[in-house]
Amino acid sequence: MSTFTGTGRLILFILLRDRIRMTVWTLSLVGSMFMVIPTLADMFATPEQRMARATIMETPTGIVFGGPGYGLEEYGLGAMVANEMTQSLLVALAVMGILHVVRHTRAEEESGRAELLRANVLGSSAQITAALVTNALVSGAIGALITVSMVVNGLPLADSAAYGAGLALAGVVFGAVAAVCAQVSGYARGASGLAFLVIGVLFMLRVVGDIAERGGSAPSWFSPFAWVQQTRAFDDLRWWPLALYVLVIAILFAVAYVLADRRDLGAGLVAARPGPAGAGPLLNGVLALHLRQQRASIIAWTVAVALFAFAFGTLVTEIDGMAEQNPEIMARMGLTGEGMIEAFLGVLTLYIVMPTAAFAVLSVLRARAEEDSGRAELVLSSAVGRLRWMGSTVLVSALSGMVMMFLGGLAMGVGAASATGDTAWIRVVAEAGAAQIPVVLMFAGLTTLFLGAAPRLVGLVWAWFAYGLFVTIFGLLMDLPDWMVHVGPFEIVALLPTEEFAPVPYLAVLAGAGAAAAVGLAGFRRRDLVTA
Amino acid sequence: MSAPAIEVSGLDxxxxxxxxxxxxxxxxxxxxxxxxxxxxxxxxxxxIRVLLGLLRSDGGTARLLGGDPWKDAVTLHRRLAYVPGDVSLWPNLTGGQAVDLLGRLHGRADRTRRKALLERFELDPTKKARTYSKGNRQKVALVAALASDAELLILDEPTSGLDPLMESVFTDCVHEAKRQGRSVLLSSHILAEVEKLCDTVTIIRKGRTVESGTLNDLRHLTRSTVRATTEGDPSALAGLTGVHGLNVEGADVTFDVDNDHMDQAFRALADLGLRSLVSNPPSLEELFMRHYGDELAALNGEGAAK
Structure with a gap:
């Protein structure tokens, strides 16, 4: 029996288990391409319109969310798609790959299901292989269908094929990163956290490299986020950057298999050490318990958000330099150099709110994990009331979300100040961050509402969050109707420093968050506990 | 006379x-x-979860230590301790930390009793809960519950993961709890355990109580098994009321007898010249089988039909 025995069967089983999940991912990514390509063709029908568009893509914001800027000189439909869609697709593929691979490797081990499977006729490498293969299959399908979406919209076949292949290969790389992380960390949560951190760093490398030089510079070449666009598809196609994906896939697979081979089922690379024989004086209640359970993730998220915010903040000097080099671009956009920096920082604030709000939701959802696992039953059968238990969870989420948002704004301000040498930015940007705190609290409140009053509908919070991401990111590009943008969660409170601070929406959102949390808590007091 | 520790009637x-x-x-x-x-x-x-106020009842009444299990949950929980059937713990806390945390959440915990219990259950408190087996996780909850000064212990299949050695430690602990005057509700499907430990038994099936009382009460409702050797021919016993399944092999006889007709049967045996006699009261298993026998038969029938 080889270590791969049973892999085929397991692949079929994963495809069956995840058929809906995989279909949704494929349809939403491919579907958005089928929608966006004709939309872009319509909206930017003339060369003049497209050139005006190209100047936006040359700004630092354009580079952060666009790419190295190939094809901007003659901005055709293909170049437009490659510049405007690639990074979003790559981020989506990364999220998909990480969640998929961790779910079918480390999470299986953690739950004990792997043990059940491995005791059958199944080789020791079958599970990791099946996870990687299925991830590659979905990535491949998405890449292929995206190529189809481009060709049917009249884009050249060779460029479309290189582009689709690049996306698919990047998806495989992201899955492989997750597979390595799943060997290192003993827990699913730790494995995906580590993988997301790695992906975040890789994304930033591409941003830093691309901003430093048009067409990318040394840092870009270390990032799989760069190589798709480095094929210069729809500009001056070259295939060889795709070889970098293949090389990295080979290395990561080898590392994952070697690590997997060296450890026991269920164990991380770091052996479990004995801990204290008794609880310290601090672990004396539910609030302390929740804080302790989330300590690692609060610190990790805060550090990550602050680092990204700082890095974004330092980009402002690039925009200054650009204004000096291309005053006409700025003039065409109706912005002075000063206002440009502020608008840039304002938009970037949203990219601090998004991860922080996601954290707030995840943090409240910990209560559900506690409930499902039966740990809540143990605690609630002691002298702890429902209100205190759930209330503490919400408090941990709200407090850590506020701190994270505040520190994120501060870090971006410090980044801007250190790059410009003007310390006034610290306060301006920190205020802009603080002005978004109600949005974070609103997500915590809404999650509480659903968890307490309608636990089955808690997915709606994520749906609204995803909708918000979509309108906020594409709203700028696609000229969506105002009402569509305004019902997104990230467009309610004023966006400082360009917009004036508006107390009414600020207080209204705060009050809404509080009311939602109160209804959720009341609902939780009245409902049955979820029990096994 | 004080109120019952638990009083449930007509619960839906x-x-x-x-x-x-x-x-x-x-x-x-x-x-x-x-x-x-x-x-x-x-x-x-x-x-048990209704009694703990984790689930809300849809009908009937439930009283716990004289209070309402849903409305007075927190005050009542100070006076009871609970061990779930499947204990899940926080993977990153050690066993010792979990014991202390549960003790603190409960209110009061006795340090000396905690230490003694850890030793008796041979539980290493420095290990992370994620490395514990099911039995060890159960021990954590047991130590926390037994170290508390709760007047009522609610134990849901507490020994399902324990080895026989630990089961006997558990038996001792329950006896001690009884001596201290605590009340215990012990859910189980291990009949020997219940027979050994319990004063009263409630047997339920499909959410309905089918039998309850002291073990002695229950035994009166059913039959004992008798094995005897007599000098005379025991076949005559067949005619007695209350005697079932008579089986004669030479001078040896075995039969079942209804407990309320025991008197006549033994008189008849004595008249035949009794040489040896063994009489077994019905085991809980037999009581149990009487209520679930039809299910078993159905299962067997199904098996045979295949």
């Missing part, structure tokens, strides 16, 4: 369309150890 609980509890009755007198028996899925854990 639905999960959607499924009726998990169907007019269930259960009483635990103070200072007694009450066995709560039933096969998997019969509603034992559901009843």
């Amino acid at each position: 609980k639905y999960f959607g369309q499924f009726k998990a509890l169907d007019g269930l009755d259960l009483t635990v007198e103070p200072g007694q150890v009450a066995g709560f028996l039933g096969p998997n899925g019969s509603g034992k854990s559901t009843t």
Whole structure:
């Protein structure tokens, strides 16, 4: 029996288990391409319109969310798609790959299901292989269908094929990163956290490299986020950057298999050490318990958000330099150099709110994990009331979300100040961050509402969050109707420093968050506990 | 006379369309150890969760230590301790930390008793909970519960993961709890355990109480098995009322006898010239089988039909 025995069967089983999940991912990514390509063709029908568009893509914001800027000189439909869609697709593929691979490797081990499977006729490498293969299959399908979406919209076949292949290969790389992380960390949560951190760093490398030089510079070449666009598809196609994906896939697979081979089922690379024989004086209640359970993730998220915010903040000097080099671009956009920096920082604030709000939701959802696992039953059968238990969870989420948002704004301000040498930015940007705190609290409140009053509908919070991401990111590009943008969660409170601070929406959102949390808590007091 | 520690009557609980509890009755007198028996899925854990205020009842009444288990949950929980059937702990806390945390959440915990219990259950408190087996996780909850000064212990299949050695430690601990005057509700499907520990037994099936009382009460309702050797021919016993399944092999005879006709049967045996006599009261297993025998038969029938 080889270590791969049973892999085929397991692949079929994963495809069956995840058929809906995989279909949704494929349809939403491919579907958005089928929608966006004709939309872009319509909206930017003339060369003049497209050139005006190209100047936006040359700004630092354009580079952060666009790419190295190939094809901007003659901005055709293909170049437009490659510049405007690639990074979003790559981020989506990364999220998909990480969640998929961790779910079918480390999470299986953690739950004990792997043990059940491995005791059958199944080789020791079958599970990791099946996870990687299925991830590659979905990535491949998405890449292929995206190529189809481009060709049917009249884009050249060779460029479309290189582009689709690049996306698919990047998806495989992201899955492989997750597979390595799943060997290192003993827990699913730790494995995906580590993988997301790695992906975040890789994304930033591409941003830093691309901003430093048009067409990318040394840092870009270390990032799989760069190589798709480095094929210069729809500009001056070259295939060889795709070889970098293949090389990295080979290395990561080898590392994952070697690590997997060296450890026991269920164990991380770091052996479990004995801990204290008794609880310290601090672990004396539910609030302390929740804080302790989330300590690692609060610190990790805060550090990550602050680092990204700082890095974004330092980009402002690039925009200054650009204004000096291309005053006409700025003039065409109706912005002075000063206002440009502020608008840039304002938009970037949203990219601090998004991860922080996601954290707030995840943090409240910990209560559900506690409930499902039966740990809540143990605690609630002691002298702890429902209100205190759930209330503490919400408090941990709200407090850590506020701190994270505040520190994120501060870090971006410090980044801007250190790059410009003007310390006034610290306060301006920190205020802009603080002005978004109600949005974070609103997500915590809404999650509480659903968890307490309608636990089955808690997915709606994520749906609204995803909708918000979509309108906020594409709203700028696609000229969506105002009402569509305004019902997104990230467009309610004023966006400082360009917009004036508006107390009414600020207080209204705060009050809404509080009311939602109160209804959720009341609902939780009245409902049955979820029990096994 | 004080109020019962647990008093449940006519309890109903639905999960959607499924009726998990169907007019269930259960009483635990103070200072007694009450066995709560039933096969998997019969509603034992559901009843316990209603008693703990984790689930809301849909009908009937439930009183716990004189209070309402839903409304007075927190005040009542200070006076009781609970060990779930499947204990899950926080993977990154050690066993010792979990014991202390549970003790603190409960209110008071006795340090010396905690230490003694850890030693008796041979639990290493420095290991992370994620490395514990099911039995060890159960020990953590048991140590926390037994170290508390709760006047009522609610134990849901507490020995399902323990080895025989630890089971006997557990038996001792329950005896001690009884001596200290605590009340215990012990749900189980291990009949020997209930027989050994419990003063009263409640047998449930499909969410309904089918039998309850002291073991002696229950035994009166059923038959004992008698094995005897006589000088005379024991075949004559066949005609006696209350004697069933008579089997004669030479001078040896075995039969079952209804407990309320025992008197006549033994008189008849004595008249035949009794050389040896063994009489076994019905085991709990037999009591149990009487209530679930038809299910077993159905299962066997199904097996045979295939």
